[in-house]
Amino acid sequence: MSDCIFCKIAAGEIPSTCLYEDDTVFAFRDINPQAPVHFLVIPKEHIASMNDVNAENAAVAAHCLEVIGGIAEKEGLTGGYRVISNCGPDAGQTVPHLHFHVLGGKPLGEKII
Ligand code: AMP
Ligand code: ZN
Numbered sequence: 001m002s003d004c005i006f007c008k009i010a011a012g013e014i015p016s017t018c019l020y021e022d023d024t025v026f027a028f029r030d031i032n033p034q035a036p037v038h039f040l041v042i043p044k045e046h047i048a049s050m051n052d053v054n055a056e057n058a059a060v061a062a063h064c065l066e067v068i069g070g071i072a073e074k075e076g077l078t079g080g081y082r083v084i085s086n087c088g089p090d091a092g093q094t095v096p097h098l099h100f101h102v103l104g105g106k107p108l109g110e111k112i113i
Helices: 005-010 058-074
Strands: 018-021 025-029 037-043 081-084 100-104
Touching: 005 025, 005 037, 018 058, 025 058, 037 058, 058 081, 058 100
Parallel strands: none
Antiparallel strands: 018 025, 025 037, 037 100, 081 100
16 A cells, blocks of 8 residues: 555665565564564555455465564563554554564563453
8 A cells, every 4th residue: 555654664665673574574673662672563465454354365464473483582582572463443553554563571561461
């Protein structure tokens, strides 16, 4: 999608600190980190949110999850980490391109669930 900031990041049109990239997935540091390590994993194709994961694109969405462990290991998250995907306004999704937040590097404290 031409006006989507994360599509532009995945295409290299907007700079980011890339941690991982392959044919279908891109991972980069969050610009406003909420933990010592905070990165985002996104599909390169535009999927607006978890609501838009379907039979055609589920493999790409699953691949986002598949790469997280390896990136977390490289980032030194030996104590664990949290994965969050905000979907829609009640969850506070601000960028309408599916993304998985990965947070760690310290005890993360209070949990919502
Ligand atoms: P969400 O609120 O779940 O939609 O998360 C969007 C995330 O994208 C926020 O944590 C932002 O800090 C992050 N973000 C927005 N623009 C950029 C950017 N240009 N580079 C890296 N992270 C970004
Ligand atoms: Zn997009």
